Amino acid sequence: MSEEVALGGNLSDALRVGNTVRRRAGPWTPAVHALLRHLEAVGFEGSPRVIGIDEHGREVLAYIGGDGPTGWPDPMPQYVWRDSNLIAAARLLRRYHDSQAGFTPPAPATWRWPSNSGEVICHNDVAPFNAVFRDGELFAMLDFDNAGPGRRLWDVAMGIWRWVPVYNDSDPTVRDRAARVRLLCDAYGLGPERKEVIDALLDRQKAGREFARDQVARGDPGFAKIWSWFPNDSYLLEAIAYIEAHRDELSRDL
Ligand SMILES: Nc1ncnc2c1ncn2[C@@H]1O[C@H](COP(=O)(O)OP(=O)(O)O)[C@@H](O)[C@H]1O
Ligand SMILES: [Mg+2]
Structure with a gap:
């Protein structure tokens, strides 16, 4: 081997x-x-x-050839934050949602992150750390482990969190977050429900915390490791607090 x-x-x-x-x-x-x-x-x-x-x-x-930046311990390369990649991420997500239409899950289907909504099979972890780039341009999405039934809006919301990004103020190249939230919604082709997208993000992050807690309780080694690094999922609590504090500002252009 x-x-x-x-x-x-x-x-x-x-x-x-x-x-x-x-x-x-x-x-x-x-x-x-x-x-x-x-x-x-x-x-x-x-x-x-x-x-x-x-x-x-x-x-x-x-294996998909290209670059798969994980953002840790090395920070994300700057090309990740170009508007062109934000637009590409939204379009790729849209093509994914459109392509999964017609998919019949095996019965009974066991999804890692189940839900009662069945609009699409959400990816549920839309992020540059789950992507492959070629020559600095987005090429593919990876890591479908958290996929499960849900609303398109949920994936767009999660994409906003990680691709704008809105989790903290650490990326100095991203200045106008509200404009990028709008750009992502436009590139996806999200309708009037875009008004709900920041609230949907908050809901999904809270649900994500329950999901992570459940995975830890089941003994999942990956989630247990993250929980040990961030007891009580502190990074997620910080992200939720940040988004609650900047809710109106992030929704400004929607
Ligand atoms: N099919 C693939 N082709 C190329 N790189 C991959 C592939 N799958 C994973 N990787 C690389 O491995 C990293 C971790 O994989 P990922 O599937 O996201 O696992 P994890 O569950 O640990 O997040 C990705 O960020 C990417 O760099
Ligand atoms: Mg991953």
Whole structure:
């Protein structure tokens, strides 16, 4: 077997082995693989191809050539924050949502982050750290582990959080966050429900905290590690407090 190279990321111990990626699998993996196979069958190019499960029970995906910045410990490269990549992220998310239409999940489907809404199968972790870039331009989205039924609006909201970004003030190149919130909604083609998108983000972050807590309680090694770094999911509490404090400002152009 070729050499195993750690790819970074925190939750699934992703490794590159030759032209493949090996990641920890879970009860959600069959549903996610069915989704990824559907995307391949309908010609969606922006997601990983499934190869299967290896002899250690890990999922095997095709390695997508390019750059997959994780944002930690090295900060995100500046190209990530170009408006062109924000627009590309929104368009890719829209194409993903449109491409999953017609997908019939296996019955019964076990999703990692279940919900009662069934508008689409949300990605649920739309972020530059779950993306591959080529020559500084967004090429594909990765890491469908949290995927599950939900509203389009939820994925747009999560995308705003990570791609604008609105989680803190640390990126000096991003000045006008409200304008970027608007740009992302426009590029996705979000309708009048865009007025709700910041509230939806807050709701999803609160739900995400419950989700993470549940994953820790189930003994998930990745979530347990993050919980040990940020007891009580303090980073998420900080993000929620920041967005609550800047709610009107972020919604200014919607
Ligand atoms: N199929 C793939 N092709 C190329 N790089 C990948 C692929 N899958 C994962 N990676 C790289 O590994 C990193 C972590 O993978 P990810 O699937 O996001 O796992 P985690 O659950 O740990 O967040 C990504 O940020 C990316 O750099
Ligand atoms: Mg990831």
